Amino acid sequence: MDPDQHSIKQYLQEHQEEMVEMTQRLCSLATENPPGHHFEECVDYLEEIMRARGFATQKVRVPLEYQKKYLPPELWDKPRFNLISRWDTGGSKILHFNSHYDVVPATEGWKTDPFAPVIRGQRLFGRGTSDMKGCLVASIFAAQALRDLKLRPVWNLEFSFTADEEIGGECGAGFLVKNKIVQPDAAIVCEGGAGDSIMIGHRGVLWADIHVHGVPAHGSNPGAGINAFERGIHLAGRFLEYHQRCLERVTQHEMDKPHSRRPSMTLGGVSGGGSKVNTIPGWFHFTIDRRLIPEERVASVIREFQAILREAKRQDKTLKAEMKILTGFDAALTDPDSSLCRAACQAVRAVTGKIPNPRIFGAFTDLHFFTNQARCPTIGYGVEGNGIHGHQEYLVIPSLVKTARVYAEIARTLP
Ligand SMILES: [Zn+2]
Structure with missing residues (x-):
């Protein structure tokens, strides 16, 4: 492990508790979709987080006319918000991290309060922990680690925290990409793959x-x-x-x-x-x-x-x-030989010690907006967990650090 890799690991391990707390606080904002509760509250909290870390922010409200085009009438009185945040490192290219902050409604059967996540051993149980507020937190801490350790990436880093992935994404990632509000050169959608598996597309x-x-x-x-x-x-x-x-x-x-x-x-x-x-x-x-x-x-x-x-x-x-x-x-596809995929494979190997497994997934995420519309290489990768959309959703706590390390490695090593 090179010394920078080592200091990133140490930094993130020291911040694991903070990452868990931020995930808990984000999950306590019950952004259930449909219909889209607490969206503005959540975006405001995320804006506060990014500003406190010195990153520029842009809060984007989706125009009602646009919303009416894509969402059913019963959702027209629930405004859709997205947050963009940027770390301009002086580079000429943009690496984009996308996470959706909406969650599917809490189903029956939860033994604990789905919106007050609890720790049981190595697991954090709650709605949205692994799908995907934990992933979102990992991406923020990856950038924070690089900045605090003065490991300025060659590429500018850009983040979008978006609405509506759970109902098709048109007013979330779709809105930002189709209207060219974000125009990345490569993107990581922070869910899909996990551990040694890297999502390089979906059906x-x-x-x-x-x-x-x-x-x-x-x-x-x-x-x-x-x-x-x-x-x-x-x-x-x-x-x-x-x-x-x-x-x-x-x-x-x-x-x-x-x-x-x-x-x-x-x-x-x-x-x-x-x-x-x-x-x-x-x-x-x-x-x-x-x-x-x-x-x-x-x-x-x-x-x-x-x-x-x-x-x-x-x-x-x-x-x-x-x-x-x-x-x-159409299916979303990223070239496994793209510099993003190569950097991701190297990063996953360095962090997990396993041979990475790039795969196309059966189920879709917002990834296709980036491959099919923004036409940039995009991978899907996030925290390890289980039970998404069910009543026992959890994330594996140590994977917050591992995932943030993978993100930081990719940002640090992209040529
Ligand atoms: Zn998701």
Whole structure:
């Protein structure tokens, strides 16, 4: 270990307790999303933290018009805020750290208060500890360590603490990237990989809502109406057959899990229709969550969906159905030979002592905004933990230091 690596390790170990406390305080702000509670409070606290460390800050409120474009009406009275913070080291390039500060709502079943994180042995239990306020804290302390130890990185460091990852990210990382409020040369999304695993991309996604129209009539005389539910389940059956055909497609990329190597499809995550037990249902709808392997393109999957609808209508002239696209993007991919990936692999190896494992993940994060929109190499890496979105979410406390060390190493060694 070189002397700088050693002093960073020592510095961060001495600050572990402070990192835990900051994570606890951040988690006590219950930024549950939906609907988006305590967002401004959280951003104000983060601004205070960054200013106290001498880093410039920029609080960004998403314009209501923009919010209305992407969020459902029930969220329009909850303003969306993001915080950007910068350490201008005099470099010509920007390394960006992104963390989302929103959390999924606390589900039933917590044995402790999800918003008053408690320490049990080596673990910190609470909503948002590993997804992902602990990661956010690790990124702040990485910068603090470098600054206090006078190890000025060659690249400027930039941070974004963003809203809405848990509901698609359009008013969070998506807003900042698409509007070029941040324009990094490389980015670390502080979640996804952990330990020796580095996320270098994720599958793409297409979310669609299929709406079937029928004609309501009295339930005693089904022939008098058109049953939207019955037509809907036939149509869903066609999508199930299509899913089977899709499973023959296998990616050539290294994936995190065996099931991620193929496309997947979840039908009916949201579904429903009709109005009354004795009325022929006049409408029925169901959603489709289709995940794309890196070789697939959203545009062609949309065409495949349209072809299924066309064929169904050709065979049943009474079928009236339409498809609404809710969201869609191609897989996110970062070149494993990029200088960011190489620096990340070296850093993970130096800190964990293990051979790093760069992988493409089955599930998505905000990472695609950086690879697909900002077009910069991006990795996903954060603290070790478990139970995200569940009622036993925790982070492994010593991994706060390890993760901050990895971030600091990457920032310090990027050429
Ligand atoms: Zn997350």
